[in-house]
Amino acid sequence: MFGWQRRRKQLLDEIETHIEFETQRNIEAGMPNDQAAQAARKKFGNVLLTAERTREGWGALWLENLVRDVRYAVRNLSAAPSYTAVLVCTLTLGLGCVTAMLAIVQSVLLLPVNLPHPEQLVQIYSTDQTQGFAASPHALSYSAIDTLRRDSRSFSGISGYNMMVRPVVTAEGARIEPVMEVTSNLFQTLGVPVKLGRPFRSDDAKASVALISDEFWRDRLHGDPGAIGAALTISGKQWTVVGVLPRGFHAPGTTGGPIVYLPISLGPTGEDEFQIESAAVIARFKDGVSIEQARDEAQTVFVHAGGTDAERHRVLKVRPYMDLVTGDEQRPLWALLGAALVLLLIACANAANLQIGRTTSRMPEMEVRSALGAGFGRLMQQLVTENVLVSLVGAALGAGLSFIVVATVRRAYGGEYPRFDELRVHPLVLCAACLLAAAVGFIASVAPALRIRRETRGRLTTRSTTRKSRAPGLLVALQVALTCVLLVTSGLFVRTLISLEDVKLGFDPRGVTTLVLMPENPQQDPQLSRAIETRLLHRFENLPGIQSVTLQTRIPFSHYQVALNGTTDVSGRQFQKGDSAHYSFVSTDFVKTSGIELLSGRGFQPADESSGAIAVLVNEAFVTKFLNGRDPSGAIIRFHRNPGDKDSDLPFMQPMTVVGVVENEVQGGDLGAPYEPMVYIDYLALPIDSFLSQVFSMSAQYAVRSTLPEATVASELRAAVKQEAPTMVEMSLEPMQESVSESLGQRRLALRLVAGFGVVALILSAVGIYGVLAYAVALRRREIGIRMALGSTRRRAAGLVVRQAGTMVLLGLIPGIAAAWVAGHAVRSFLFGVKALDAETLIAAGAVLLIVSTAAAFIPAIRAAQVDPVETLRAE
Amino acid sequence: MSTRQPNGQLDLMQGTLDLLILQTLAVGRAHGHAIACSIERRSEDVLQVGHGSLYPALQRLLKLGLIVAEDGISENNRKARFYRLTAKGRRQLFAEASKWQRFSNAMARILAPAMEENS
Numbered sequence: 001m002f003g004w005q006r007r008r009k010q011l012l013d014e015i016e017t018h019i020e021f022e023t024q025r026n027i028e029a030g031m032p033n034d035q036a037a038q039a040a041r042k043k044f045g046n047v048l049l050t051a052e053r054t055r056e057g058w059g060a061l062w063l064e065n066l067v068r069d070v071r072y073a074v075r076n077l078s079a080a081p082s083y084t085a086v087l088v089c090t091l092t093l094g095l096g097c098v099t100a101m102l103a104i105v106q107s108v109l110l111l112p113v114n115l116p117h118p119e120q121l122v123q124i125y126s127t128d129q130t131q132g133f134a135a136s137p138h139a140l141s142y143s144a145i146d147t148l149r150r151d152s153r154s155f156s157g158i159s160g161y162n163m164m165v166r167p168v169v170t171a172e173g174a175r176i177e178p179v180m181e182v183t184s185n186l187f188q189t190l191g192v193p194v195k196l197g198r199p200f201r202s203d204d205a206k207a208s209v210a211l212i213s214d215e216f217w218r219d220r221l222h223g224d225p226g227a228i229g230a231a232l233t234i235s236g237k238q239w240t241v242v243g244v245l246p247r248g249f250h251a252p253g254t255t256g257g258p259i260v261y262l263p264i265s266l267g268p269t270g271e272d273e274f275q276i277e278s279a280a281v282i283a284r285f286k287d288g289v290s291i292e293q294a295r296d297e298a299q300t301v302f303v304h305a306g307g308t309d310a311e312r313h314r315v316l317k318v319r320p321y322m323d324l325v326t327g328d329e330q331r332p333l334w335a336l337l338g339a340a341l342v343l344l345l346i347a348c349a350n351a352a353n354l355q356i357g358r359t360t361s362r363m364p365e366m367e368v369r370s371a372l373g374a375g376f377g378r379l380m381q382q383l384v385t386e387n388v389l390v391s392l393v394g395a396a397l398g399a400g401l402s403f404i405v406v407a408t409v410r411r412a413y414g415g416e417y418p419r420f421d422e423l424r425v426h427p428l429v430l431c432a433a434c435l436l437a438a439a440v441g442f443i444a445s446v447a448p449a450l451r452i453r454r455e456t457r458g459r460l461t462t463r464s465t466t467r468k469s470r471a472p473g474l475l476v477a478l479q480v481a482l483t484c485v486l487l488v489t490s491g492l493f494v495r496t497l498i499s500l501e502d503v504k505l506g507f508d509p510r511g512v513t514t515l516v517l518m519p520e521n522p523q524q525d526p527q528l529s530r531a532i533e534t535r536l537l538h539r540f541e542n543l544p545g546i547q548s549v550t551l552q553t554r555i556p557f558s559h560y561q562v563a564l565n566g567t568t569d570v571s572g573r574q575f576q577k578g579d580s581a582h583y584s585f586v587s588t589d590f591v592k593t594s595g596i597e598l599l600s601g602r603g604f605q606p607a608d609e610s611s612g613a614i615a616v617l618v619n620e621a622f623v624t625k626f627l628n629g630r631d632p633s634g635a636i637i638r639f640h641r642n643p644g645d646k647d648s649d650l651p652f653m654q655p656m657t658v659v660g661v662v663e664n665e666v667q668g669g670d671l672g673a674p675y676e677p678m679v680y681i682d683y684l685a686l687p688i689d690s691f692l693s694q695v696f697s698m699s700a701q702y703a704v705r706s707t708l709p710e711a712t713v714a715s716e717l718r719a720a721v722k723q724e725a726p727t728m729v730e731m732s733l734e735p736m737q738e739s740v741s742e743s744l745g746q747r748r749l750a751l752r753l754v755a756g757f758g759v760v761a762l763i764l765s766a767v768g769i770y771g772v773l774a775y776a777v778a779l780r781r782r783e784i785g786i787r788m789a790l791g792s793t794r795r796r797a798a799g800l801v802v803r804q805a806g807t808m809v810l811l812g813l814i815p816g817i818a819a820a821w822v823a824g825h826a827v828r829s830f831l832f833g834v835k836a837l838d839a840e841t842l843i844a845a846g847a848v849l850l851i852v853s854t855a856a857a858f859i860p861a862i863r864a865a866q867v868d869p870v871e872t873l874r875a876e
Numbered sequence: 877m878s879t880r881q882p883n884g885q886l887d888l889m890q891g892t893l894d895l896l897i898l899q900t901l902a903v904g905r906a907h908g909h910a911i912a913c914s915i916e917r918r919s920e921d922v923l924q925v926g927h928g929s930l931y932p933a934l935q936r937l938l939k940l941g942l943i944v945a946e947d948g949i950s951e952n953n954r955k956a957r958f959y960r961l962t963a964k965g966r967r968q969l970f971a972e973a974s975k976w977q978r979f980s981n982a983m984a985r986i987l988a989p990a991m992e993e994n995s
Contacts, residue, residue, distance in 0.1 A: 011931070014908060014957045018927065021909035024952065045928030054931045058939075 004064055011051055019044055049373060069385035087354050091394025093760055094347025096401030099433040101340040103406050103425040105333050108326055116191035121321035122291060124281040124298055126314040139278035142270055144302060151301045154294040156286045157189035160279030167520045167729040168260055169233035170220050174520050176731040179234060180251055181264045189284045197228040197243030204263045210239040214247040216258035236521030252282055252324060255415050294318055325418050332750060335827060339757045342482050346761050349475040350768045351444040356472050357775040359448035366452050376453055383445045391441030395433050447471050472772045473808050479768045480812025481819060483761040484845055488820035490758040491841035492831055493751040499833025500672060500744060506665025508595025509736035513713045515702045516560045517728040522698035527688060529697030532725045537587060539724045543716050545708040550593040551683050554584035555701050557669050557739035559732050562696060566651060567640035570626040575640055581622055582676050585683035585696060593705045601633045601660025609684040616656040620664045622677035632658050652690040669743045672832040710735045766856040773801055773860035784864055785872025794865040801864045805857035809849060817842055893933045895976060898969040901943060905960040907950060934959060942968050
């Protein structure tokens, strides 16, 4: 290679010539021939050593050595296939998991979003509560956005958006789609061009124009390039499609999919066409402005802005756009990466252990090489080369594994979690994995190398015999400790899931189907909406096999909920700040349909609708908070009027009378959420002039209880809607139980991943324990034979091995439990119904570890018991 | 990198050996054996050069461009590899030699009284 062979031969020839000349000189000086040659050689010294040192000067010797080492390593490893296979599998698992997690973390959290200068994009928001109807709790009012735009100097663009769902009617019919109303400069601020047509212009605010996402264009308009100019009907108004956004662009807070973008057009009252007064804000700050400067200036401008008193006192926050997109994913992903690294550590300990075992059998080879002049550095180089080679093979296979994992995750969750559709294994991650592999290979060769150093230093050999079995034991203890952490963490997640599944729902989802409908034109007269909704309600009630039906604006675990959180006055109680309750509008058969338990009083009756008084049910949490110790029945509730509020700011003025108390039910979509005070109002008793009836008429949510199969119920309901109310568009129709179980999806995914890591760790630890014990038995064969010859039994011989296993596991369990407690503490925000230090989980994890390690110790123990004393003594 | 120092040889300082080789080649080209013998002879056997250690040094000088190697025929009609000083090597030799001279003089002055006391 590189002419080395030729140069090497030339050098050796030269040296030979040199020795010949010297011999000649010696002969001339009168020495006998053979003596002359010997003296010449002696004078010259070690020929090969000289050649080697000379060649060092050529500079490429290390490369030559490396090539030789690699060749040698390949030969060596292929001579021990089972050892190599176990080592490579171990490293493939460890490195594969880490590479996959690194790829996910990098794709989702580290790579900038695919927008020009994403570091300049921020969300401006406030977490303080607002009043009135806001699209999101983070939103700022349009007037505040205007002021910010007018008076601040730090930003090159400030834009707003609101997300909602609306029936979108194309030439082919109506379907409910996400609709985002945006300020006309949103895409300009983000830096997204259109791929077809034209973007929004500043004078588009009053025009009926729309942009559509690439997915909408493909799904609903067949990807027709002539779709520009197509008409869409949304909320009873015609909009003309003027442009299509590029593929892969995801609107803020979404994971893609079909979306229609409409320009925000403000009316004289500061509300937009959808009666929304505020929007989420995305801004881009100018070059050279820091995020802190931008925030400070925004706050100053905000304080001096108009708007209501409450609004001016809100504290503004600014966060990078990236946090808006991936904020919820950061902690779980980093935690999973941590788990993967723990796994890699375990794999690394395994590799080191396998090495140590193998080094023993290679000791004679090392001693010979050392005696022939190889320095410790040279031997170390050989070892490291071999290890790094194996690690790199592991890394290559691990990279393959990670490609599969990442592709699977992308397919399964691409549309579910932000940026998961962008998952890729980038070359940088592969480089990082290679470096990690090299590091692992190097670390794993340290222990065996030290061993060689000790053994090749002559005198110390005998003294080190007692020490040599300690390192593997400690490494196994480390593995056990780390495995314990992963097992306990998975255990905590399992307990969390069980607790969540055991949560008292308060309602009975079995046999209930939920149906959400929207009128094609949500702006239609509320009275008409109510007539349609009532007609449908009665139609459903009379369908065969349907037990009961209720309207319910806040069906737990439904994808679409209309939430009203109102400040509340209860007669006989002084109003305090924070006195608020959630209001859900239901119909007469609510109690029966929901399966919620009526604790006292009565449910709704048909007569309530026409009685004039508004009858309400409250839940236990409400009674505890507002009516402590009083008889709830007959209590009067009103919406609280804040100073300065007009009549029209309140949902309605009429007093509500409590007629009964129901048990708490889980609200929203989170089983772990605490119970909130709830007031259930009969929807049909809602005063028709209340602005609430306008809001609630935009959608109709039904819960239907039936003993029929789900599919039958679904088709019955669909047929009834088609016949009775063809203008109502179906948004969702699904069994309630499914929605409840879907709400655990994210936690299930986390559990699956952590538990997967735990199982892999367990396997690796078992391999580690088995390896160390098998090796120990092989080493102690002689000793065991002698013990038996001296009268020890097979049982005791096996006990010897089991005791060694027990010591290693116990040694690892103690720090493992401590570390598991720390890990439990770190993930406590993901836990529910279980403490970070949970005795049962610890015991279970410990038991699993003990069982697995006993199983791993089984074969070596049997082997120890089968040692034949006669054979051993004969060998002596 | 990977080999042990041979024991029991008088180790010449690397720079010194280089200088001796350059000095030897100043009078004309020579092969490895001739260089070794010349150094031995001229230092009146005070400096015993391990013949083996000559070759790494030659390699070093070749790499620095101070000498060049060429094939030739030796005085007893054998094929051998000859080394010759380059212009750069000659300059280097003068620079090093005068530096060495100054150093040697300085050392002699420092050690002179001590040697007198001892003797």
